[in-house]
Amino acid sequence: MLAARITRIEERLAQHGINNYQIAYPEYLNFDHQLFATPREVGCRVMILLAIAYTIQDNSKKFGIVNWLKNENIWSYVSEKEAIYLNGGTVSDDTLTALCWRIEAAYILAWSLNLVRERPIPGQELSEDQISELIDSLPALGDKLGDFLDRLYFRNPEEIYDENIFYELTTTHYRDSLFAGRRSTADVHVPASFERHLALNWLRRFMNVRDWDLTDTSTL
Numbered sequence: 001m002l003a004a005r006i007t008r009i010e011e012r013l014a015q016h017g018i019n020n021y022q023i024a025y026p027e028y029l030n031f032d033h034q035l036f037a038t039p040r041e042v043g044c045r046v047m048i049l050l051a052i053a054y055t056i057q058d059n060s061k062k063f064g065i066v067n068w069l070k071n072e073n074i075w076s077y078v079s080e081k082e083a084i085y086l087n088g089g090t091v092s093d094d095t096l097t098a099l100c101w102r103i104e105a106a107y108i109l110a111w112s113l114n115l116v117r118e119r120p121i122p123g124q125e126l127s128e129d130q131i132s133e134l135i136d137s138l139p140a141l142g143d144k145l146g147d148f149l150d151r152l153y154f155r156n157p158e159e160i161y162d163e164n165i166f167y168e169l170t171t172t173h174y175r176d177s178l179f180a181g182r183r184s185t186a187d188v189h190v191p192a193s194f195e196r197h198l199a200l201n202w203l204r205r206f207m208n209v210r211d212w213d214l215t216d217t218s219t220l
Contacts, residue, residue, distance in 0.1 A: 002026040005158070009166050016122050017186035018173045029165065033157035037203050037210070042109050043145075043152045044077040045202070045212065049106035050134075051141055052082060052099055062086050065141065072145045079212040104192045105199035107134050108163070112203060114155045119163060120196065122170065123187040164200035171197050172219040 006023045013021055023029065037045075051065045066086050069075045078086065085091050085099065107126055110116050115137040120126060126134075139148050154160060170188045177184040194217065202215040209215050 002029050005029050005162055009162055009169070012122075012166060013169055013173075016170075016188050017184075018170065018188070021169050021173060023165075029162070031157075031161045031204065033154075033161075035205050036154070036157065036160075037205065039113060039152035039154055040149050041077065042113055042154075042203055043149045044074045046106050046109050046113070046115075047074065047138065047141075047145060048078055048082065049102045049109075050138060052086070053103045053106070054141055055086065056096075056100055062088060068142050074145065081213050101191050101195050103131065103134075104195035107131075108196040108199050109203060110134055110137060112154055112160045112163075112200070113152050115152075120192065122166075122193060123189055125189050125192040160200065161204060164197070164204055167193050167197035167200060168217075168219055171217055175219060 003026065006026060006029065010022060013019070048069065051069065055062045055065055062085075066075070069078060069086075075083075081091070081095060082099075085095070091099075104120070104126060107116065107120060107130060111119050116130070116133050118130070120130065139145055170186070170193045173186060174184055174188070174190055197217050198215055201217060202209070202212055207216050207218075
């Protein structure tokens with residue numbers, strides 16, 4: 001079983017131009033899904049990320065979004081950096097750029113919850129159709145969230161974990177290329193893949209970190 005999973009991941013990497021990474025230790029794919037964030041926690045994070053994406057397009061909506069998140073009792077799931085941004089505080093250009101890419105994280109988390117059908121394409125950022133599917137699968141901003149959050153469930157945890165390992169290895173590839181002074185020719189969209197890696201690390205509590213702002217994307 002582990003051998004089949006290793007083969008699938010390595011073949012997928014090769015399909016996208018990453019041929020120099022092998023999973024040498026089958027135990028690397030062992031995991032405990034009981035350590036994952038709960039489906040409810042993941043659902044709250046998806047809604048927060050979607051709300052932030054909305055405010056980036058229209059900065060005047062922050063006040064209403066904050067009130068809605070508080071009224072729906074999910075403000076406690078908002079990270080410290082996100083709270084500063086939503087409350088009108090000053091954020092760095094790097095933070096703002098990161099927030100602009102968070103829709104990629106929202107989509108992969110929605111995929112983990114079976115809310116969207118297809119996993120994203122590694123070589124591309126989300127298409128308009130995928131973003132539309134994501135939005136259509138979620139409650140509208142401002143709606144009640146209780147029923148939606150209560151009925152969430154994960155797709156096969158093994159599928160989620162292996163997707164995380166795939167993006168972990170793409171991050172490893174790009175970092176190794178950067179440090180070696182080489183230009184990668186891999187067919188992987190770097191900012192999008194990083195967001196997917198980050199989101200899935202948070203979901204599986206990589207290094208036992210639960211705080212979104214502190215989620216690590218270190219690689220071996």
